[in-house]
Amino acid sequence: MDLIIVGAGMAGLCAAVEASEIGANVVVFEKQPNVGGSSLLSGCFMAFAETELQRKLAIDDSTESLMKDLQIVGQFKNDEQLVKAYCKHQLATYNWLVARGVQFQGCQAVSGHSNPRGHTIIPAQAIHTLKKQAQKNGVKLYVDSPVVRLLTEQQWVVGVIYEQNGQTQECYAAKGVLLTAGGFSQSEDLLGAFAPQLESTIRLGGEGNQGDGIKLAASVGAWLEDFPYLKGTYGFHPSSTNEKKRQSHTFYKGGIIVNEQGNRFVNESISYKLLGDAALQQTNQRTFQIWDQTVMDKGVAGDALYDFQQLYSEGLIIKADTIEELEEKIIVPKGSLKKTIASYNRYLITGDDPFGRHTLTHTYGTPTPLETAPFYAMETATAMLATYAGVRVNEHGQALNPFGEPIKGLFAAGEMVGGFHGAGYMTGSSLGKAAIFGRIAASYALQISEEVAR
Structure with a gap:
């Protein structure tokens, strides 16, 4: 196996399609009996600028305006390199999604934007389309298969231990493990530890969102960030x-x-x-x-x-x-x-x-x-509903240790990543970053492994 992906929401499925199109052998492990996670419960918006849909609706927008809004809404507490990476790849990702059959229904003015750029999807249609494309490309997808530990060799993450049909098994990947396992909106322990001020909020979010991916990354030394900014x-x-x-x-x-x-x-x-x-x-x-x-x-x-x-x-x-x-x-x-x-x-x-x-x-x-x-x-x-705090990553999706150094063989994307949103949240940027950084991380994992091999 070339790449292991842990979690089959928007980030994981985009990563799986991206990697499989490059020619990698990919396996996706999903804890729940069905794919989608919190992506199916989202507000249906994705934040993109300069799209064909905007042009059809006579909406004058720019990538520069999008980047400015992200930073202002995040009160400039967000990682500038992550914001730049989002904006650099956002239009290409929109076009990539359209080309693979994801349907955009319209474009609304939503929270945090200077222009109408909340591109509306039907989450179930998007998730089903990406799942179907991944399987068509040969991606192996296992549901009811939680990953419980990471495997390491000489400080490299080389695989995972997962549970399936009541048995514990190991799976190894030559080019890396990508964690896209969602946040922890359903974990009272983690919410109590990191966000006691939100005790009285309604509890929503994916049923499997217990912070598993964050714990896995932390177990091999990943640094965590943005927890002071957790909000309902x-x-x-x-x-x-x-x-x-x-x-x-x-x-x-x-x-x-x-x-x-x-x-x-x-x-x-x-x-x-x-x-x-x-x-x-x-x-x-x-x-x-x-x-x-x-x-x-x-x-x-x-x-x-x-x-x-x-x-x-x-x-x-x-x-x-x-x-x-x-x-x-x-x-x-x-x-x-x-x-x-x-x-x-x-x-x-x-x-x-x-x-x-x-x-x-x-x-x-x-x-x-x-x-x-x-x-x-x-x-x-x-x-x-969602916890926009977690693993620190760089613009390539590599998980970082407390010293800002990449943890070899480990990548992360989606809701379980910190650093991108900062102190605020702009509507559509969660699903947007899931798709964008899922693709970025998968592509870079394959690229860097080839460079190491050479």
Whole structure:
């Protein structure tokens, strides 16, 4: 075997297709009975710029703008080399995905972007397409086969120990092991150790996301980073589960967010990770999205974040003919919401919003006054959906030790990698980095092994 890949989500499957197309013999081990992991639960967006789809929609965008947004949203805490690598390979990866049958449905303005560049996929279609392509190329894919240890020889990672059908077995790879095993949103032990401030969040994410890949990498000396920046994701109805996520971002179409006192407490245009932080500081962590018919009409049918009508039909959105009636229905102090909305509408005219809101999301779009009846509300909570912290890697996807040196034979990509997002998160960059760095790591693993052999 040439390359072992641990984890069959977006990063692992892209890596498998890339490596197999180069001619490598590849095996993928997946812990769960099915492939996809957290990629199937994602918000369906991938962050790309200068694409053919954008051109068809008359969206003027640039790679330079994408890179600037990534750094600003990450508060310049992200690894510049990783951001540069993402931007260098992003357009080629978009075209690569299209050429292999991944379907992009549209392009939305989403959190953290200066332009509409949230390219929408159907995760199940993308995962199925990549899996089918990998198997067509001869990739061996084993499900229900968790990797439990890495094998090393003379400080090289040379293989894995995995469990299958109740037996422990070994598998060796001549050119490296690539870990794409996801994060740890389902590990109470790791969340308790690294993110106790998120204890009250809704627990979502791939069932297998127990931090296995991070532990494997750490066992051979990998350095870890970005744990201080762990954040929840704002926008979920409190009844959300993996099977029914019930997520909405009306605030990026012009809605506002209030607490149980009926008061605003945050700039609604910032990253929903930062919104999550702010919401968790409110009394009882109880908050609401509030909007009017003008915003309701901006909903997008079938969209993971903007299908407001679907949520309304499920009884999760409260509707009222007047603001006073809405106050009664969501049980906030009488007159509080009316005062908040009046102040907000005035701030849109004067430009002196005390929370600093001037756009819909990041630097894009112009908010409109909330004045067109009927009015709407949805109780909203913060969820632990994905953990964007983990193994330190370089721009080639090589796992690094505490001294910044590559661990020979070990690579990592996807959610289990740290360093890329920094202190914030830009929508679409998770699936984007999974595809991009999955390909980069697989290609480099084969390239560097050839150079060593020579």
